[in-house]
Amino acid sequence: MRVIGIGDNVVDRYTDRRIMFPGGNAVNFAVYAKQCGADAAYLGLLADEPEGRLIRDSLETLGVDVSMSPLQEGLTTERCDVTVKSGDRVFVGVEFGEGTWQPLRLKDEHIAYLEQFDVIHCGCYGEMPEEMVKLDVCKAVKTYDFSEEEEYRTDAYLETVCPHIDIALFSGSSMDEAERLRVREKAVSLGTGLVLITDGSKGQIIWDGTKEYTGCVKMVDAVDTMGAGDSFFTAFVIELVRRGYRKGTEVTEEDINAAAWKGADFSAQVCMSEGAFGFGTTY
Numbered sequence: 001m002r003v004i005g006i007g008d009n010v011v012d013r014y015t016d017r018r019i020m021f022p023g024g025n026a027v028n029f030a031v032y033a034k035q036c037g038a039d040a041a042y043l044g045l046l047a048d049e050p051e052g053r054l055i056r057d058s059l060e061t062l063g064v065d066v067s068m069s070p071l072q073e074g075l076t077t078e079r080c081d082v083t084v085k086s087g088d089r090v091f092v093g094v095e096f097g098e099g100t101w102q103p104l105r106l107k108d109e110h111i112a113y114l115e116q117f118d119v120i121h122c123g124c125y126g127e128m129p130e131e132m133v134k135l136d137v138c139k140a141v142k143t144y145d146f147s148e149e150e151e152y153r154t155d156a157y158l159e160t161v162c163p164h165i166d167i168a169l170f171s172g173s174s175m176d177e178a179e180r181l182r183v184r185e186k187a188v189s190l191g192t193g194l195v196l197i198t199d200g201s202k203g204q205i206i207w208d209g210t211k212e213y214t215g216c217v218k219m220v221d222a223v224d225t226m227g228a229g230d231s232f233f234t235a236f237v238i239e240l241v242r243r244g245y246r247k248g249t250e251v252t253e254e255d256i257n258a259a260a261w262k263g264a265d266f267s268a269q270v271c272m273s274e275g276a277f278g279f280g281t282t283y
Contacts, residue, residue: 009055
């Protein structure tokens with residue numbers, strides 16, 4: 001199985017200790033897919049600066065293909081400043097370096113490359129919703145992380161993205177029950193096959209347009225919850241695809257349960273180490 005994360009990359013800076021870790025939703029997905037046994041790659045804009053080199057080097061060390069993402073001068077990496085309190089991450093703010101931050105724009109050579117993959121993942125922080133339509137030519141299962149901010153679940157945003165993806169992930173922590181129902185119904189009505197809504201330690205709800213499934217959580221004494229949601233979703237998707245999930249196919253309760261437990265187990269493992277996947281360095 002060939003899996004790729006496209007779009008955002010960041011460094012997570014732990015300001016209390018002045019240590020930074022590589023991360024970002026698309027980067028994490030690629031790394032976690034590799035750790036789940038898939039042949040993984042990352043496609044995005046990597047800045048030729050210490051932060052970008054940290055991300056590139058960590059991916060190469062882990063065996064994630066970055067051959068289509070050379071370091072580029074004049075760009076900068078997003079720095080997400082956080083602290084950790086009782087194992088939970090607390091975001092402090094965002095900074096950028098001296099270069100320019102810009103989203104990935106998919107070119108013909110990118111699309112030709114992406115057609116080789118079985119799973120393509122992107123997320124709202126990549127700031128490329130209008131690019132999703134370009135992936136319609138790819139036969140891969142397309143997944144998208146909408147995160148928790150309201151701006152990424154407006155009707156206009158959903159209408160831009162949902163017709164072109166197969167599995168959607170939303171963080172439900174900031175939504176009431178009515179909003180969760182609205183979002184999942186809207187996404188499925190636009191063509192998305194599965195909607196997963198997470199709620200931290202309370203677990204997840206999975207919706208296929210006709211039936212609601214309840215996910216699961218494996219409780220641990222977490223060292224760091226950075227990457228907890230990304231790791232759950234990655235393992236969930238990988239297991240579903242291994243079980244034959246494709247756009248338009250029906251999923252069974254057995255498939256959902258098996259994928260959810262894979263996600264819970266893997267997420268619990270990830271929470272026992274620092275950063276999204278390690279490689280901390282001082283800054």
